[in-house]
Amino acid sequence: MTTPDFAEAVRRSKKFLESGFRANFAPTADGKQMMVAMEPPQARLTHGAGMIRRNPEHLFRWAQEDAEGFDTAKLAVAYTLEQGEPLPDEARQWLIAMLKGEIVRPKAKAGRKTKEWHEILIWMAVRSRVDEGMTASRNDASEPISACDAVAEALKELGTTPATFEGVKRIWFRMEAKVIPGIPPT
Known part of the structure; x- marks a missing residue:
């Protein structure tokens, strides 16, 4: 290059x-x-897709603690499934727990x-x-x-x-x- x-x-x-x-x-x-x-979905998707491939533990820890992390994890899981890529075990477990209602979106912090x-x-x-x-x-x-x-x-x-x-x-x-x-x- x-x-x-x-x-x-x-x-x-x-x-x-x-x-x-x-x-x-x-x-x-x-x-x-x-x-x-500025709406962050595209940036959030890009960020989450990289995290789900390289360090899913970090992504799903963030998703438990922060509303933006939760939204990022949702987009990353959806994108991964949509692209037909393999879903890491952490992502599969998180998705199942979320669909069962065992995991809920953390409350968003105030401010833009x-x-x-x-x-x-x-x-x-x-x-x-x-x-x-x-x-x-x-x-x-x-x-x-x-x-x-x-x-x-x-x-x-x-x-x-x-x-x-x-x-x-x-x-x-x-x-x-x-x-x-x-x-x-x-």
């Missing part, structure tokens, strides 16, 4: 972010697009969760560019061609925030510190 040039990295990042934010943009008076309320999913998508976009060979960040004196710069430019083109290197870098380092190897941050 070759490392993309900066323009291609911006294009790929923008395409990824658009797919994550899908149906969450509305036209503004000047004809541009503005992000509106859109920022959290927004930041996970940003982290995933930077992670994708790093996996393609780009440097994640840079120091202030270096040329602005890092993965964080590319994602910031994509966000700027999409008309959403953070549209600066510093803002994306802050999210990158905060989310990267939460990563369990192979599993996106929650």
Whole structure:
């Protein structure tokens, strides 16, 4: 795999972010697009599908403790079945218990969760560019061609925030510190 040039990295990042934010943009008076309320199902599905394959114990522990974890587990199990993929034993046991009513969705925490999913998508976009060979960040004196710069430019083109290197870098380092190897941050 070759490392993309900066323009291609911006294009790929923008395409990824658009797919994550899908149906969450509305036209503004000047004809541009503005992000509106972000719905996390696609991000939740992507996140859960990875977790069910790599670390189902973590997914179902999260599902017991948190409403978003429960919703993520439901989507991941449904997606896995729909795709005809084998269902891990933990997932099968969880699904049976849920259908019997032995497991119920935990009470949701108050407040909006859109920022959290927004930041996970940003982290995933930077992670994708790093996996393609780009440097994640840079120091202030270096040329602005890092993965964080590319994602910031994509966000700027999409008309959403953070549209600066510093803002994306802050999210990158905060989310990267939460990563369990192979599993996106929650």
